[in-house]
Amino acid sequence: MPHPEVRPEPRPGAAAAPRRLRLDLSYDGTDFHGWATQPGQRTVQGVLEEALARVARVPVSVTVAGRTDAGVHARGQVVHLDLPPEALAALPGRSDRTPAQALVTRLGGVLPADLVVHEARPVPAAFDARFGALWRRYRYRISDSPRGHDPLRRDVLRHRRELDVDAMAAASAALHGEHDFLSFCRPREGASTVRTLRELSWIRPASGRADAGLVVATVEADAFCHHMVRSLVGAMLQVGEGRREISWPARVLAAATRDSGGRDGVGAAPMSPPQGLTLEHVAYPPDAELAAQSERSRVFRG
Structure with missing residues (x-):
């Protein structure tokens, strides 16, 4: 060849x-x-x-x-x-x-x-940067303490309330897997809002490690609809601040709605600001599988 x-x-x-x-x-x-x-x-x-x-x-x-x-x-x-x-x-x-x-x-x-x-x-003619991808990984970085805030970093959100990372991690676990994420994204007309969330995790990196002193979310899925990552983070910030209980993001997911929340607060998820979000990696299959992967993605996402 x-x-x-x-x-x-x-x-x-x-x-x-x-x-x-x-x-x-x-x-x-x-x-x-x-x-x-x-x-x-x-x-x-x-x-x-x-x-x-x-x-x-x-x-x-x-x-x-x-x-x-x-x-x-x-x-x-x-x-x-x-x-x-x-x-x-x-x-x-x-x-x-x-x-x-x-x-x-x-x-x-x-x-x-x-x-x-x-x-x-x-690359082969079958390579498609958008539809050929197997999954994407984002990270969202937050400074929730003056001690850990670096004013020279423009990829970190400065958050003025301390966050409960354990509660955010527990709330995130219920969203893993394939779901309709309508409550967490702005849909394109006629397109599916079903996605497979492979990972939504939260850590405070230890001293001496990359991003030490920050709160870091890793978000990985087969694909993301518009504003999905920022809405996932926005919902978890509510939990981390103690404004919502750990079960609340799962109820938002189950509602599958773009309407604002009613008395119980269950509606479309709030969005976090953009500056803490970074696209880290996009994965693709071997060359022999590129065409098939692109076709699957096009059909599934409408």
Whole structure:
């Protein structure tokens, strides 16, 4: 089987198929108005596509693993894009770098400091950054004490009430598994809100470990609907502050509603602020299973 960057020559008169690339990137979301391109707004997609077009000298559009809200960060975001073979071949110039290596180097020269492409690599045409993903992992970091708050970190929510992490962990356990998370997300018309929550855990890392002094949530699922992670965290903050009992998030889940809470407080979950949230990792199957995974996701999510 030919290497993804060395493909058979097209038939005479036939246009060569575009080459698909995967980019792995990180960004500080503080000064971005979210992921998706919006007129008159600075967005991650807009800045990235502008840089790609400048470097490749052709219009470029990217497909992302997971759109992030304004103020949300990413360490492990993934996109795919297609480039004409002639544009790809021109990237190294006179250097001995591969086109993918040259793309990373050239992007490093034009992207702003709060957006970094770490790696580019050729992938099969069946690779889909969004629908091909098996699961995504986010972390939400909270400083609930002046002793542990670092004003230089922009990926941490400053919370002025001490949190009961054990209560938050106990409340989270009831939400694991496959459920309709309508109460925890803003649904897209006609799309499913059923998701499989693989992990929702809370810890206070010990001294000497990463994020020591903070409260850290790990949230992992096959996929997330809009605002789902922030709503899960928002519900658990209510428990951690002592405003709600441990059983309350499970009752919110069972209600499956977007209505506000009534006398019993059971309704759509409240949202936490965006700045503590970071997309950490997106996992994909082996190349041979990419097409099947993408098809399953498209059918299941409507």
